Amino acid sequence: MKIDHSQPLEYSTGQNNLNIFGFWIFLGAEIMLFATLFTTFFTLEHRTGNGPTGAEIFEITPVLIETILLLTSSFVIGLGIHAMRLGNKKAMITFFSITLLLGLGFLGFEIFEFVHYVHIGAGLQTSAFTASLLTTLGTHGAHVTFGLFWGLSIILQVKKRGLTPETANKSFIFSLYWHFLDVVWIFIFSFIYLKGMM
Amino acid sequence: MEFFERFAIPHPSPVIYASMVVIALTVIAIIAGLTYFKKWGYLWREWLTTVDHKRIGLMYLISALLMLFRGGVDAIMMRAQLAAPDNKLLDAQHYNEIFTTHGVVMIIFMAMPFIFAFMNYIVPLQIGARDVAFPRLNAISFWLFFMGAMLFNISFVIGGSPDAGWTSYFPLAGNEFSESVGTNYYMIAIQISGLGSLMTGINMITTIMKMRAPGMTMMKMPMFTWATLVANLIIVTVFPVLTVALAMGTMDRLFATNFFTSANGGMDMLWANLFWVWGHPEVYILILPAFGIYSEIISTFSSKNLYGYKSMVASMVIISVLSCLVWAHHFFTMGQGAASNSFFSITTMAIAVPTGVKIFNWLFTMWRGKIRFTVPMLYSIGFIPLFTIGGVTGVMLAMSAADYQYHNTMFLVAHFHNTIIPGVVFAMLAGLTYYWPKMFGFMLNERIGKWTFWLLSIGFVLAFFPMYITGLDGQARRMYTYSEATGFGTLNMISFIGAGIMAIAFALIVYNVYYSIRYSPRDIGSDPWDARTLEWATNTPVPEYNFAISPQVNSIQPFWDAKKKGHVLFPDKLDKIHMPNNSGMPFILCSIFFVWGFSFVFAIWPLVILSTIGIFACLALRSFEKDHGRYISVEEVKETEEKTGGAKL
Numbered sequence: 052m053k054i055d056h057s058q059p060l061e062y063s064t065g066q067n068n069l070n071i072f073g074f075w076i077f078l079g080a081e082i083m084l085f086a087t088l089f090t091t092f093f094t095l096e097h098r099t100g101n102g103p104t105g106a107e108i109f110e111i112t113p114v115l116i117e118t119i120l121l122l123t124s125s126f127v128i129g130l131g132i133h134a135m136r137l138g139n140k141k142a143m144i145t146f147f148s149i150t151l152l153l154g155l156g157f158l159g160f161e162i163f164e165f166v167h168y169v170h171i172g173a174g175l176q177t178s179a180f181t182a183s184l185l186t187t188l189g190t191h192g193a194h195v196t197f198g199l200f201w202g203l204s205i206i207l208q209v210k211k212r213g214l215t216p217e218t219a220n221k222s223f224i225f226s227l228y229w230h231f232l233d234v235v236w237i238f239i240f241s242f243i244y245l246k247g248m249m
Numbered sequence: 250m251e252f253f254e255r256f257a258i259p260h261p262s263p264v265i266y267a268s269m270v271v272i273a274l275t276v277i278a279i280i281a282g283l284t285y286f287k288k289w290g291y292l293w294r295e296w297l298t299t300v301d302h303k304r305i306g307l308m309y310l311i312s313a314l315l316m317l318f319r320g321g322v323d324a325i326m327m328r329a330q331l332a333a334p335d336n337k338l339l340d341a342q343h344y345n346e347i348f349t350t351h352g353v354v355m356i357i358f359m360a361m362p363f364i365f366a367f368m369n370y371i372v373p374l375q376i377g378a379r380d381v382a383f384p385r386l387n388a389i390s391f392w393l394f395f396m397g398a399m400l401f402n403i404s405f406v407i408g409g410s411p412d413a414g415w416t417s418y419f420p421l422a423g424n425e426f427s428e429s430v431g432t433n434y435y436m437i438a439i440q441i442s443g444l445g446s447l448m449t450g451i452n453m454i455t456t457i458m459k460m461r462a463p464g465m466t467m468m469k470m471p472m473f474t475w476a477t478l479v480a481n482l483i484i485v486t487v488f489p490v491l492t493v494a495l496a497m498g499t500m501d502r503l504f505a506t507n508f509f510t511s512a513n514g515g516m517d518m519l520w521a522n523l524f525w526v527w528g529h530p531e532v533y534i535l536i537l538p539a540f541g542i543y544s545e546i547i548s549t550f551s552s553k554n555l556y557g558y559k560s561m562v563a564s565m566v567i568i569s570v571l572s573c574l575v576w577a578h579h580f581f582t583m584g585q586g587a588a589s590n591s592f593f594s595i596t597t598m599a600i601a602v603p604t605g606v607k608i609f610n611w612l613f614t615m616w617r618g619k620i621r622f623t624v625p626m627l628y629s630i631g632f633i634p635l636f637t638i639g640g641v642t643g644v645m646l647a648m649s650a651a652d653y654q655y656h657n658t659m660f661l662v663a664h665f666h667n668t669i670i671p672g673v674v675f676a677m678l679a680g681l682t683y684y685w686p687k688m689f690g691f692m693l694n695e696r697i698g699k700w701t702f703w704l705l706s707i708g709f710v711l712a713f714f715p716m717y718i719t720g721l722d723g724q725a726r727r728m729y730t731y732s733e734a735t736g737f738g739t740l741n742m743i744s745f746i747g748a749g750i751m752a753i754a755f756a757l758i759v760y761n762v763y764y765s766i767r768y769s770p771r772d773i774g775s776d777p778w779d780a781r782t783l784e785w786a787t788n789t790p791v792p793e794y795n796f797a798i799s800p801q802v803n804s805i806q807p808f809w810d811a812k813k814k815g816h817v818l819f820p821d822k823l824d825k826i827h828m829p830n831n832s833g834m835p836f837i838l839c840s841i842f843f844v845w846g847f848s849f850v851f852a853i854w855p856l857v858i859l860s861t862i863g864i865f866a867c868l869a870l871r872s873f874e875k876d877h878g879r880y881i882s883v884e885e886v887k888e889t890e891e892k893t894g895g896a897k898l
Contacts, residue, residue, distance in 0.1 A: 069382045073455040076485060080447055084489035087526075091493070091508070091519065098514030100507065175506055179514035182506040186497065200865070204872045221872075 059136055060219035067220040074224045078231050085235050088187040092243060100178035105247030108173050114244050117160045118236065121195075124153035125233035128226045135222055140214050144206055147222070150229065151202045154195055161192050184243065191239060194232050201225060255851055259409045259429045260342045269406045298831040300384035301793055305391045306370030307688065310681075312395060313363035319402065320359050321755060323351035325748055328712070332745035334733040344729035345412035346431070350405065352415025356531070357439055358398040360669070361446060363677045364538040365394070368453055368477045371684065374784035374791065375471045377462025377800040382455035384829040390445040390452065392839030397442025400846045404434040408851065411435035414727065416524055416579075417498070419509035419517040424502055433850040436499040441846050443491055450484035453477055462783070464802035468562070471782045471805065472548075472555055476541025479565045480534045483572060487530040494523035503852055518583065525576035533572040536668070537565055539676030540607060543629045546683055547611050549780045550626035551618025554806055557610040564603030571600045581649040582656045590649035597647035604640060608633060623778070624698035628679035631706050632671045639667030642717065657727075660720025663713045670709055678705075678758070686777045690789050691769035697761040704754035711747025715740035775894055781809035786818055788893035794826045797886050826881040838867040 054063050062068055096105065131146030165185065168174070173181045205225050209218045258265055283289050296304060326347055330339045339347065373381055381387050404410045411431035413422040422432045457478045461470065470478075497508040498520065507515040548555045555561065577585060577593040611633060620626065642664040646655050655661055678701075686692045716724075719737045731737050775789040786808045787795055798819040803810060810816035841863040848856035 069455055069459055072459055073382060073451050076451045076454050080451070080485045080489050083486055084493060087490045087493040087523065091497070091523075094519055095508070095514060095516060098516060100513030102513070175500075175504060177507075177513070179507045179510075179516060182497075182500070182508055186500070186506075200869070201872075204869060208873065 054216060060214060060216055061135075061223035063216045064220075067216055070220055070224060071227075074227060078227065081231060085187075085190070085238070088183075088190060089238065089242065092183045092187050095179040095183040096247070098179040100180075102177035102181055103171070103173050105180070105184070105243075106249075108168060108171060109244055109248050111244075111248065113160050113164050113167075114240065117157050117164075118240050120153050120157040120160070121233055121236050124150045124157070125230055127153065128229050132223060132226050135214060135219055138214060140209065143214070143222070144209060147202060147206050147209075151199055151206070154199055154202070154229075158192065158195055158199070161188065161195075165189075187243065188239065191232065191235055194235075198225070198229060198232060202229070255430070256407050258406070260340075260346075262343065265405060272406060293833070294831070297836045298833045300380075300388045300829050300831055300835075302369045302373050302381050302384065302387060303688075303791055303793075305387055306366045306368075308391055309362040309366035309369060309394070310688075312398060313359050313366055313677075316354050316359040316362070316398060318755070320351050320354040321752065323347045323354065325752055327351065328741075328745040328748040330729060331731075331741045333742065334731055334735070334738045336730055339729065341729045342412065345414075345727070346405065346410040348727055349411045349414050349417075349431075349435075350401075353401065353411070353435065353439070355669075356415065356535075357442060358394075358401065360535045360673050360677075361442075362394055362398075363673075364480070364535060365391075365446075365449055367473070367542065367677075367680050367684070368449070368481075368538065370688065371784055372453065372474055372477050373456065373460075374687075374787060374795055375474045375782055376457060376460060376465060377783050377796055377802065378456060378460040379794050379796070379826065380829065381452050382460060383452050385832055385835060386448050387452055388832070388835035389838060390448040392835050393445030393448070393842060394442040396839045396843040396846070397438045397440075397445065400441065400843055400850070401434055401438035404431060404438075408434070416521075416528070418524075419498070419501070419520045420511050422498065422502075422520075423510055424505075430850050433499070433502055436495050436502065437846045437849050440492065440495045440499070441842055443488055443495070446484055447488045447492070450481040450488065453481040454485065457481075462800045462802050464807075468559070469802060469805050472544035472558070472561060473538065473541035475562050476537045476544070476565060479569045480537045483530045483534050483537075483569050486573065487527045487534075490523055491527035494520060494527065497523075499849075503849075518580075521580055521583065522576065525579045526573070529576045529579065530569075530572040532665075532669070533568055535673045537568065539673045540565070542676045542680040542683070543611065543632060544614075545780075545782065546625045546629045546679055547614050549683075549778055550621045550623055550629075551615045552621070552779075553614055553618040554781065554809075555610070556613035556616075557606070558805060560606055561610055564606045567603040568600060571596055571603075575600065578647060578649070578652075581652040594647055594649045598644055601640060601644050608637060623682075624693070624695055624702060625679040625683040627699065627702045628675045628682075631702065632675045632679075635671035635675075635706070635709070636668060639664060639671065642667060655720065657725055658720035659716040659724045659726055662726045663716035663720060666713050666716075670713070675705075678702075683778065684784075686773055687775075687784060687787075687789060687791065690773070691765060691771050692773060692777060693761050693765045694769065697757060697764060701754050701757045701761065704750055704757065708747045708750030708752075708754055712744050712751060713747070715743045715747075776808075781806040783808055786811065788890065790893060792886075792889045792893055794828060794881060794886070797823060797826075797890050823883050823886055825883055826886060827878055828881060829878045830876055832876075834867060834871060838864065841867065 053065065056063065062071065127146050128150040131143050131150060134142035134146055165188075168181070168185070173184075175182055175185050202225055205218070205221050209222060212218055283292060296308065299305065326339065327344070330336050330344055369381070369387065373379070409429035409431045411417065411427070411434055412429070413427050413432055413435070417432060417435055420426060422435075457470070457474055497506070500506040501508050501510060501515075507513040509515055509517050509520045511517065544555055544561065574596045575593055577589060578597045581590050581593070611629075615630075622630075642660070646652055646661065646664055682693050682698055719740050720726075722735075722737070724731060724735070724737050731741075773789075775787065776785045778785075782805075783800055783802070786800060796819075798821045800807065800818045801820050803816055807816060807818060811818040841860050845857060845860035845864065848854075848860060
């Protein structure tokens with residue numbers, strides 16, 4: 052494999068470039084996926100049947116905590132990639148670990164939130180509104196969950212194999228994924244929760 | 250015993266029992282044959298674990314041909330049932346199942362793999378690449394498609410086929426009106442193969458954008474490569490919509506949610522909208538690569554370069570944008586306002602403009618060319634008038650006011666078959682004949698091929714043109730029978746005869762393959778059609794690395810220039826070649842996907858959980874695996890080149 056040393060490690064081989072480009076296309080597909088979920092949600096938002104409306108079930112506190120956790124984690128993984136570019140393996144692993152811990156915290160609050168919804172009679176089967184709400188949030192949450200396992204396996208690989216073109220490439224792509232989840236969450240926060248509470 | 254009752258067929262008939270026996274015997278024969286001839290190792294090493302884009306392309310091709318015959322049998326049964334008034338050949342339930350599986354199989358498991366076959370085989374060769382960007386992902390795409398197709402096809406012997414139409418509209422497709430597991434099969438089998446399509450989309454876009462040979466700018470790409478690029482951009486845009494729609498449909502059926510139900514706020518029209526947001530662009534995903542193949546063939550056999558290259562590209566891009574803005578024309582009569590009907594009428598009619606540009610470009614390519622009437626060229630020439638008729642009736646359907654007369658009649662059925670058969674199926678058969686010598690090293694017999702073309706064209710006209718008339722007279726689609734008083738009898742009998750002639754044509758294709766294997770000459774060289782683009786600059790059979798030396802490109806027809814104008818195609822020296830390793834992981838992963846899908850269909854939750862864990866275990870193993878591929882040395886390359894025809898160094 053030819054390594055181009057004028058490029059950052061994650062871009063240094065031909066295959067690495069392909070991987071990053073391909074992942075951007077994948078993120079394009081993910082945008083379409085979440086766009087469809089949002090469209091569904093906006094269509095069904097007021098079709099609550101016999102169930103509660105958004106204004107009745109949304110609570111700002113846990114949602115705000117989730118938002119802060121996830122936004123911070125996105126910032127921290129940026130620090131992690133910066134450390135990777137400087138070649139500081141230890142700092143990078145630390146930042147990545149903090150990212151995952153924050154993600155885990157987010158997930159904990161989201162699970163708590165879901166249990167709460169089911170508890171107050173806003174389960175998956177209650178109405179079209181609750182189904183689309185929980186599916187949209189759940190798809191995002193499932194992405195975060197997958198990200199936790201993915202990120203963990205990348206940390207293990209960096210730890211074992213060091214910063215090589217391969218591991219740097221994987222870490223960089225994972226950071227793209229993580230930032231993307233953050234962007235989706237901003238839309239969820241603004242257009243599902245805040246709009247729903249108004 | 251109770252556990253097994255769920256696998257029983259809800260509406261058994263002797264035909265289905267006979268099919269079960271045939272399927273069982275076929276499976277036994279295949280297993281016995283592989284064992285007797287000791288081919289298990291060969292199968293595993295050369296095919297099941299391959300990541301070579303050419304072999305994957307061939308596997309797509311074989312699957313597509315098998316599915317063509319499966320869907321074709323459905324079609325013949327439908328035409329036989331409708332051939333006479335008050336016919337009792339099939340009952341209503343069977344008829345419902347057959348038109349549903351016919352539609353799904355033909356679009357998703359026949360047409361899609363057929364175009365993927367050509368994309369996989371041809372595109373890397375056309376752009377001078379050694380493989381696609383992600384060879385292993387490519388294998389996963391294929392096996393996901395394959396497992397999805399198999400899952401869908403076992404439905405009619407295990408648990409019952411879907412019967413809510415290939416559009417599967419809710420509430421009909423909901424639990425209340427579709428009690429059997431058939432619609433579960435629909436939701437999950439399409440979901441699995443749809444994932445594969447999405448991955449192919451990502452793979453092809455990356456390959457075309459990033460791996461073109463030196464000198465090949467975007468505006469020097471062959472037309473089929475352009476068509477593939479545009480089609481895959483549509484795939485990446487709209488397949489996620491289908492993913493979400495199918496997931497919600499699955500949840501409605503299995504988890505009792507209320508997305509598309511009639512109670513608790515559910516909205517059935519949401520399904521129709523989401524389905525067609527994917528479904529309409531889907532037909533352009535099929536037709537654009539077909540246009541690409543016609544462009545290659547018409548240019549080659551007119552001995553001229555393609556007329557209006559830039560306008561060809563522009564019209565494809567415009568079609569791809571418009572294709573996402575027309576979906577509501579599928580339900581003009583289903584309760585939207587006049588304003589939105591008008592909007593979708595206009596966008597739909599607008600598609601005729603770029604399509605017309607393409608038709609004229611093909612005509613001008615032939616104008617004053619030295620036309621050779623080979624089989625691929627015959628299909629291409631036949632396509633132009635037949636497809637134009639299909640397009641014109643499409644514009645008729647696009648007028649929302651008039652659509653109240655046409656909606657859900659045989660007129661519509663005639664229209665979309667009139668675009669898909671001359672558009673896609675003719676293109677696939679033309680492409681098959683055209684690329685056959687590149688794939689297998691010998692030509693298909695021209696005389697049998699010409700018979701096939703004429704039988705197919707005549708059969709097609711006889712089968713589908715009468716439907717325009719019966720449709721205008723009010724014969725509804727999807728009705729399993731009609732009374733004698735309607736007077737549809739004669740025209741439907743003509744349709745049945747036409748369908749029979751088409752069946753003979755398809756049988757002739759099989760005979761042609763057999764005949765050509767036996768009698769076709771093998772010394773045809775690597776460029777039997779005197780073609781113009783890079784895929785013909787390789788040796789035949791194509792070595793696994795495609796090009797020993799990366800080709801240098803100067804125009805849209807570098808190979809022609811190399812033959813006629815002294816362009817130097819391979820200026821560099823030989824070097825060792827990096828290739829990816831084979832892997833059994835894609836096949837194993839997708840086999841687990843099959844189990845996952847099957848257990849989902851029947852709601853066997855422990856198995857769902859187990860196979861989900863299996864899928865993620867495969868992904869984790871892949872993540873930790875160290876695989877840097879391998880190198881082919883200069884000596885080996887030289888040896889292979891000499892053996893396959895030399896001269897390409």
